[in-house]
Amino acid sequence: MAGIKVVDCSIALAGPWVGAILADQGADVIKVERPGIGDIARYIGVAVNGMSALYQAGNRGKRCIALDVQTPSGGAVMRELIAKADVFIQNFRPGVMERLGLGYETLSATHPDLVYVSVSGFGPDGPYAAKSAYDTVIQAYAGLASSQADPNDGVPVFLRQTAADKITALTAAQAVTAALFARARGAGGQHVQVAMLEAVVSFLWADAAGNEMLLDADGSQPSSFVQSFPPLRFSDGGYGIATPTSDHDFAGICRALDVDGYDDPRVATIAQRNVHRDLARDMMVRCYVNAATMTTADAMARLEAQRVPCGLVVAPADLYQDPHAVATGMLIESEHPVVGRLREPRPPARFTGEPAAPGGPAPRLGEHSDAILAELGYEPAAIEALRADGVIA
Numbered sequence: 001m002a003g004i005k006v007v008d009c010s011i012a013l014a015g016p017w018v019g020a021i022l023a024d025q026g027a028d029v030i031k032v033e034r035p036g037i038g039d040i041a042r043y044i045g046v047a048v049n050g051m052s053a054l055y056q057a058g059n060r061g062k063r064c065i066a067l068d069v070q071t072p073s074g075g076a077v078m079r080e081l082i083a084k085a086d087v088f089i090q091n092f093r094p095g096v097m098e099r100l101g102l103g104y105e106t107l108s109a110t111h112p113d114l115v116y117v118s119v120s121g122f123g124p125d126g127p128y129a130a131k132s133a134y135d136t137v138i139q140a141y142a143g144l145a146s147s148q149a150d151p152n153d154g155v156p157v158f159l160r161q162t163a164a165d166k167i168t169a170l171t172a173a174q175a176v177t178a179a180l181f182a183r184a185r186g187a188g189g190q191h192v193q194v195a196m197l198e199a200v201v202s203f204l205w206a207d208a209a210g211n212e213m214l215l216d217a218d219g220s221q222p223s224s225f226v227q228s229f230p231p232l233r234f235s236d237g238g239y240g241i242a243t244p245t246s247d248h249d250f251a252g253i254c255r256a257l258d259v260d261g262y263d264d265p266r267v268a269t270i271a272q273r274n275v276h277r278d279l280a281r282d283m284m285v286r287c288y289v290n291a292a293t294m295t296t297a298d299a300m301a302r303l304e305a306q307r308v309p310c311g312l313v314v315a316p317a318d319l320y321q322d323p324h325a326v327a328t329g330m331l332i333e334s335e336h337p338v339v340g341r342l343r344e345p346r347p348p349a350r351f352t353g354e355p356a357a358p359g360g361p362a363p364r365l366g367e368h369s370d371a372i373l374a375e376l377g378y379e380p381a382a383i384e385a386l387r388a389d390g391v392i393a
Contacts, residue, residue, distance in 0.1 A: 001027035004180065006087040008032065008062065009069070009078075011039045013135075013162055014196060015091030015119045016058035017169035018176065022087070023061030023359035024347045030081060030372060031062040031363065035393035038066065038365040048339040051362065056339065061359015065373070066366030066393035074391045075101055080376050083111055087176055091119035094129050104191040114189040115179040119172055123195035133196055138164035142200035147208045147224055164200045171199040221274075231313055232288060238296030239313035242287075242303055246270070250280075252306030257287040257299070336361045366393040 001022050008019035009032040016031070016039070023029040033039050041055045065081075068074040079102070082088050088107070090097055097103045097118075104116045118124070121133020122141075131137075136158055139145045144163060145156035172194040179192050208224035211217050231239045244253040247269055254262035261267070261283060266276040273280040291299050296312070303310040314322055320331050320343060329346060336342040338361070350356045369392045373383050386392045 001025040004028070004087065005085045006030065006089065007078075007081050007085040008089040010089050010091040010119065012041050012044075012091070012165065013054060013058045014165040014168040014172075015089055015117075016041065017166065018089055018117065018119070018172045019062060020058050020060050020359065021169070021173040021347075022176065024357075025349075027087075029062040029359075030085075030368075031059055031064040032067050032069065032078065032081070033064060033365055035066040035068055035366065035390060042365070051336075051338045051364075053339075056336070056342070056362040057344070059362040060344070062363055063368035063372060064363035064366060065369045067369070068391050069100060069102070071389075071391050073386060073389065077373070077376070077386070077391070078102060079107070081372070082107055082114065084376075085114065086180065087115045087117060089117045089119070089172075093132070094118075094120055094124045108189060108191070112188050113183060115176060115183065115192060116189065117172060117176060117192045117194070119168060119194050119196070121196050123198060124193055128197075135162040135164045138168075138196045138200055142197050143204050143209070144200060147204060151222070151227060164196050167203045168194060168196040168199040171202070221277075230288070232291045232299065234291060234296040234299050235293055236295045240291075240296065240300060240303075240310060241313065242308050242310040244284075244308060249308050252308040253287055253303065254283060256302035256306040256308060257290045257294075259283055259286045259290060332357060334358075334361075338362075338364060369393065 004022065004027040006019055006022055006027050006029040008016065008029055010016050010019070019027075019029045019031070031039075039055065039059070041058055042050065042052055044052055044054050046053045047055075067077055069078045082102070090102075098106075104118070107116060108114055120129075121138060122128035122131055128141075136145075139158050140156070142164065145158045148157035148159060149155055150157065172192070175192045175194060179190055183189055205213060207226070210221065210225065211219055211223045226243075229241065229243060231241050233239055242253050244250045250267065250270075250273065251262040254260070264279075265272065267273050267280050267283065294302070300310065300312065319325050325331055331343055332346050333341065333343045342361075344358055347356045347358065369387075370380075370383055373386070373392070374380075378386075383392070
């Protein structure tokens with residue numbers, strides 16, 4: 001993404017993480033925030049010296065200008081920034097940017113090559129378009145909470161993370177690169193609209209809406225084929241997971257955990273296990289019972305010896321000590337000028353010949369205001385006048 005300029009005036013995580021991903025890949029991303037308070041994400045969750053972990057994750061590698069775009073002069077500066085950009089990202093409710101004179105139709109009229117990204121909760125139309133949409137609201141509407149419900153009582157369970165925001169950001173980041181690729185092939189710019197609801201529904205239905213997708217299914221199986229995979233609990237308090245999907249895996253977990261009968265023709269193949277589900281389920285229950293009598297090390301060694309897909313349950317606090325994480329450099333430590341010591345994941349995509357590293361420290365509010373305005377041609381006196389008027393900080 002080197003050479004790509006991005007202007008990002010989004011807040012929270014669904015919009016900002018799009019820019020962070022592009023910054024990791026070399027784009028010059030300018031974060032536009034309100035003077036005074038800035039992005040609300042600065043204050044959410046664990047924070048040090050006024051900067052949160054959430055803000056660092058969503059805004060690493062960016063430069064920041066504190067700009068009041070609701071003022072005439074602030075709006076003019078914003079239009080100048082966007083005029084020099086390849087990508088513009090915003091995640092306000094439909095209609096907000098239009099009222100500020102920063103809507104797609106207005107900007108594309110003079111900048112037809114602009115890739116304009118609108119991230120919203122429910123999209124630009126429909127009866128829910130104007131609704132506020134935080135992550136849990138989308139988890140509820142899109143089916144994540146329902147799909148996590150305990151099969152025994154049916155009570156919806158929300159994921160204890162902003163999954164909808166992150167799913168949306170990943171979807172939007174891929175869409176941005178697709179739009180830039182289309183532009184490079186002569187298609188010009190375009191308006192990329194990503195609704196959180198649609199991004200999460202698409203994500204969920206890949207594997208957790210089987211009966212809803214195959215309308216002629218008999219309904220005898222749960223819509224999510226991973227619904228029946230609880231964690232293994234071992235005698236020393238450790239937890240793990242095994243996923244016996246193939247015939248080899250099913251036989252392997254039975255051998256590893258001392259359960260006989262895996263060579264019974266009724267459970268020997270995945271097709272027969274689908275027919276004789278109760279028998280297969282009973283054998284898996286026995287596997288779990290036997291695992292509970294074994295130590296974590298013993299059980300995992302047995303499963304690994306049979307080449308059963310398995311893993312330990314590892315908390316984020318312990319991941320930095322995991323031998324695979326250490327060997328692969330999965331987590332990178334650095335010194336942040338505001339928050340101090342920082343440990344964060346390396347970008348997951350590795351490109352041949354290019355280092356995979358986070359874009360850098362998230363900026364202080366208004367840290368680069370003067371430099372960004374100077375790049376637009378503003379003289380020091382003009383910059384100070386904007387600051388005196390409260391347009392920038």
